[in-house]
Amino acid sequence: MERRTFLELLAAGVITAATGAAAGIFLPKLIEEKSEFGFGKMGAALPPIAEDVNVYPSAIPIIFEPPRVTQVPVPFGTISSIPHHPGMFALTVDDGISSHVVREYTRFAQETGMRLTFFVTGQYPSWSENIPELRPLVESGQIQMANHTWTHPSLLKVSNGQVSSELGQTHDFLLKNYGVDATPYFRPPFGNHDERIDSVAASLGYTTAVMWHGSLSDAGQITPDQLREFAGKWIGEKRIVIGHANFPAVTECFGYIKDLILERKLQPVTLNDLYLKR
Ligand SMILES: [Zn+2]
Structure with missing residues (x-):
C-alpha cells in the first residue's frame, strides 16, 4: 500500500x-x-x-507501460484514427525544426514511458543530433520513426520523381541511422496528397498515409496555454493526434499532457504497436 x-x-x-x-x-x-x-x-x-x-x-516505475494489444493488419490507404483499439491514443510528432524540442520529447519519453511516433523531416539536424538518446528508444519500440519527407514540400506541387526522392531520402536516412524500415507509414506535408502521390508512395512501400483526428496546432508558434487547450480538446481514445517538434511551447506542457492521458485512462501507443505490417 x-x-x-x-x-x-x-x-x-x-x-x-x-x-x-x-x-x-x-x-x-x-x-x-x-x-x-x-x-x-x-x-x-x-x-x-x-x-x-x-x-x-x-x-523505478515507468508511468506508461507498453500496451497489451491485439494487433491487426495495417490498413491500406489513409488513416486518421485507430478505431480498432478502445482506450488507446497515438501521439504523432512531426517535422523536428528544433533539436531542443526533439531532445525534450525524447526526455519526456525516457522519464515516463510515453510512446510516440515521430514523422521525421530528414533535412533537420535534430534527427542526427539526437541519435544517441533516441536510438535506444527506437530499438525498444517505445518510439517509432516514420516518414515525413526530406524537405517538407507540398507533394501536390512536385513531380513523381521528386515525390520518390523526398520519401526515399528520409527512408534511407532512417534505415542508416536508426536501423528501421519506416514503411508503410508516411505523412504528406500539410496533409496534402491525392491518388497520384499515394500511388508513387505505395510504389516505395509507403502504403499508409497517416493523417490525424486532432491537432495540438503547434506547427507554428503558439503559447503553452493555447497548446494545453488543444491538448484538452483532442487527446482521447482511438485518436491520432498531431503535434510538432518545432517550437518550445510544448516542452512546458508535457506534465499536463501526461496528466491528461492518466486522467482519461488512455494507453499511449505507436502505430507499430497496433498494426502488423503486411
Ligand atoms: Zn510537417
Whole structure:
C-alpha cells in the first residue's frame, strides 16, 4: 500500500523520482514494503542499505507501460484514427525544426514511458543530433520513426520523381541511422496528397498515409496555454493526434499532457504497436 501511494504521487507529478530520491522518500518505503514480506516481522535486521540503493533504480516505475494489444493488419490507404483499439491514443510528432524540442520529447519519453511516433523531416539536424538518446528508444519500440519527407514540400506541387526522392531520402536516412524500415507509414506535408502521390508512395512501400483526428496546432508558434487547450480538446481514445517538434511551447506542457492521458485512462501507443505490417 505504501508503495502504491508513492507511485500515485509520482504518477500525479506531485513528486518525481528525482525529488523523491532527494527527499529520501523511496528508500524507507522500500524497506517498509520488504518488511511486509517478512524481513521485519522475523525480527531480523533490516537489509543493508547499500543493497537497496543498488536494487532500487531498476525498479523505478515507468508511468506508461507498453500496451497489451491485439494487433491487426495495417490498413491500406489513409488513416486518421485507430478505431480498432478502445482506450488507446497515438501521439504523432512531426517535422523536428528544433533539436531542443526533439531532445525534450525524447526526455519526456525516457522519464515516463510515453510512446510516440515521430514523422521525421530528414533535412533537420535534430534527427542526427539526437541519435544517441533516441536510438535506444527506437530499438525498444517505445518510439517509432516514420516518414515525413526530406524537405517538407507540398507533394501536390512536385513531380513523381521528386515525390520518390523526398520519401526515399528520409527512408534511407532512417534505415542508416536508426536501423528501421519506416514503411508503410508516411505523412504528406500539410496533409496534402491525392491518388497520384499515394500511388508513387505505395510504389516505395509507403502504403499508409497517416493523417490525424486532432491537432495540438503547434506547427507554428503558439503559447503553452493555447497548446494545453488543444491538448484538452483532442487527446482521447482511438485518436491520432498531431503535434510538432518545432517550437518550445510544448516542452512546458508535457506534465499536463501526461496528466491528461492518466486522467482519461488512455494507453499511449505507436502505430507499430497496433498494426502488423503486411
Ligand atoms: Zn510537417
